[in-house]
Amino acid sequence: MNETDIGAYGVPLAMLAGAIRVSTPFLFVSLGECLTEKSGRINLGLEGTLVFGAMSGYAISYLTGSPWLGVLAAGISGCFFGAIHGYICKLPKVNDIAIGIAMMLFGTGLAFFFGKPFIQPQAPHLPSISLGFWSDLPQVQSALSINPLFLVGIVLAVFMWWAFKNTRWGLIIRMTGDSAPAALAMGYSVDWVRFLATTVGGFFAGVGGAFLSLYYPGAWSEGLSSGQGLMAVALVIFARWNPLACFGAALLFGAAGALGPALQSVGITQGYYFFNAAPYLLTLFIMIASVSPKRSLKGAPGELSITK
C-alpha cells in the first residue's frame, strides 16, 4: 500500500478508524450488559464470555470455512454462558457479582483450554464494506472500510433503545429491573425474565468476541481481550443504561484504545505501553467523573446490586 504522507492529520484519522474498528466489541458487550442490567442483574462474567466467543468463533470459522457460522457459534456459546449465569443466580443466597467473577475465570480457562490448537492456523475473516471510495487517500479508505457487524451493532442499539420504550417486552424488562415486587404483582416471573435477559446478553457478548478474533485484531490468541468485557460493564454505567449512549461511549472507548497504535503509525513509539493503558485510565476517570455517592444515578435500574 502506498501511504500518502498526511502528517499529523494521520493521528485523528487513525483514531477515527480505530474508534470504528475497536468499538464494535465494546458496543456488543455493552448492549448485552445493558439488557442484563436493565432486568436488575449484573453479569461481570461477560469478559469470560467475550474470550470464549472469540475462541469458538475463530475455531468454527476455521473448521467450516465460513466466518458467519463462526459468529453464530460465538453467539450460541455466549448464550450458554449467559444461561449458566442466569440459572445459578436464580438460586437463593447466591451473589451475582461473585458468580460473575467465577464465570470470568471459568470462561477464560475453557477458552484457553479448547483454543490451544487454533492459535497457529489462519481462519477466514469477516468481509468488510468500503465506504471510503470517494476519497483518494488510502488512509481514508482504510479508515472507512467498515465491518458489517459494526452496522448491525448500530441497528441493534437503536432497536433496543426503541424497544425499551415502546414494546411490551421492554416494559416488562424495565419493570423487573426497577422493582421485582411490582413485576411479581403483575404476574411475571422475575427469575425467568432475568434468566432470558442474561442469556440474550450473553449472545451479544459472544458475537462481540467473534469480532475480535475474526476481524480486528483478527486472530485468536490468549491475550486477545484484556478486560474489554469488564470495561464494557463500566461503560454501561457511564451510558446511564441507555443503548444509544452505549454506542457513543463505545466509540469513545474505541478511540482511546486506538490512541497507542495511532501514535505508533506516525512514528511516535515512545510510551506505547503507556498508551495501551489509556482505555483503562479513561474508564476509571469517567467513573470518577460520572458517579456520585450522594445521589442515585439517573436511569439506574432500582434492583441493581451495583448501584445500591
Added chain:
Amino acid sequence: MADTVNQDAATPAVGVAFADAVERIRRSSEYVVIPLLALIAAGLLFSIFLLALGHSPITFFSLLWRGGFGTEFSWQNTLVRAAPLILTALCVAIPARLGLTIIGGEGALVLGGFSAAVIAIPLVTASAPNYIVLPIMLVVATGVGAFWIGLVGMLRHYRGINETIASLLMSYIAIAIMNFFVEGALRDPGNPNKPSTLPIGDANMIGNVPGLGVHWGLPAGIVVAVALWVLMNRTTFGFAARVTGGNVRAARAQGLPVGKLMVTACAIAGACAGLAGFFEVAAIQGKANASLAAGYGFTGILVAFLARQNPIAIVPVAIFLGGIAAAGGLIQRRMGMPDATVQVLQGLMFVVLLVSETLYGRFAFFRPRGDKR
C-alpha cells in the same frame, strides 16, 4: 444460643459446657462440610469433562496428587506457590469482611514487586548491605500495595465507584505501568531475551527457610494470616469492620467511621498483596518482569472464597490450590493436555462453590437444637 442452655438446665454444669462445645462444633461444621461437598462435586463434574474428551480422570487425579503432594520436591513446589496465594487471598478476604469485593490483588502484587525491584537499583549500585536493602524494599512494596488498593477503597467511599470494577481496571493499569518501564527506561541492557529491571543481586536475595526448601514468604504469610485473624476477630477495629460489612446503615447510625474503616481495610489488603510481590522479587525472580503477573492475584480470589474469607482457613486452602497449580506442569507433560487445564478445574471449582452457597441453612443437622424450620 440461650435457649439451648435452658433446655439442658437439669444436667450438671460440666455436661452443659460439653454439650455446648459439641453443639458449636456441629453447627460450625456446616462451613467445612458444604465447601468440601462443593469440591467433590466439582471434581466429579471435571471427571465427566475429562471422560468426554477421552482422558482418564483416574490418571488425572493421581498425577494431581503426585505433582502437588506426592513427593518432597512436589511439596516444595506446592509451598512456594502457596506463599503468594496466602497473601493475595488475604487481599480479598479482609475487604470482604466489610462487604467489599476486591479482585485487584494481581495489580498490587505486580506494582509492589516492581517498585521493590526499582528502589533496589540505586541501593545495589551504591553497594548497600542487604540488611539495609531488604527492609527498604519490603517497606516500599507493602506501601505501594497499600496505596494502590487503598485508592480503590477511597474511590469507593468518596466517589461511590464500584470497587470490583475499579480494582480490576487498576490491575490492568498496574501491569501497563510495569511494562512501560520494564520495556523502556528501566530495562536492563544486559538481559536481551526478556525485558526486566536490573537484578537485585544474589547478596540481596532472601534464602530458604532452613530444612524446608521454601523461601521465607511462606512463614511470613502464615504469620500475617494469623495476625489478621486476630485483628478481624478479637479487636475493636475488626468488630467495627464486621458491623460495617453486616449493615452499612447500622454502622453509620452507630457513628462508626465507615469511610476510614473501608480505606484502612483496603490498605491492609493491598499491603498483603504488595508483600507477596516483594517475596516474588526478593526470593524467586530477583528482578521485576512480566513473570510477576503470573495470576496469583486471580487464584487468590478463589482461595479467599473457598476459605469463606477466614484468614486462618486461607492457609490450608492456599496450600491445596498451590498443589493443584504445582501439578499443572506434570499433567501437561504426561497427559498432553494444555496448561489451561488447571484453570478450567479452578474455574469449575469456583462456580460450584458459589452454587453451594445456596445450601447453607438447608440441612436440619447443622441448625441449632429446637429450631424446627
